[in-house]
Amino acid sequence: MKKEDVPQHQSKLETANIREVCYALDENGEYTTELSTGWDPKTIALNNALEQIKERVEEAKKRVLNNETSPLEYYMELHKMDIPILASYVGFWKWQVKRHFKPSVFRKLNSKKLQKYADVFEISIEELKNIKA
Structure with missing residues (x-):
């Protein structure tokens, strides 16, 4: 998944001001970390x-x-x-x-x-x- 595609759906994590670390590809095709507020499932x-x-x-x-x-x-x-x-x-x-x-x-x-x-x-x-x- 690309960095800009990391899910940012509303969840209880977001209201608690908690972010989850996900791995994603940056613009150079290298793996990097990105913070996510969660995803629906x-x-x-x-x-x-x-x-x-x-x-x-x-x-x-x-x-x-x-x-x-x-x-x-x-x-x-x-x-x-x-x-x-x-x-x-x-x-x-x-x-x-x-x-x-x-x-x-x-x-x-x-x-x-x-x-x-x-x-x-x-x-x-x-x-x-x-x-x-």
């Missing part, structure tokens, strides 16, 4: 992924409010993490993080463990414990 895929994340966050919030899981699952989804990533950030084993998802176990966590989670999510322990409807 990628925008559709990105929007679908963001919608799925939004749904997962809402589902996790409902489970927390129904006392089916701890707030850790909600904040993990909100921050686009999974259990292995969260476990690596807090320094716990994956099985421990999964166990901390149980509301009865979460309520018994000491302040040191809660603080580790709060630090990862950049919130206070109080915010970690209390999710509003």
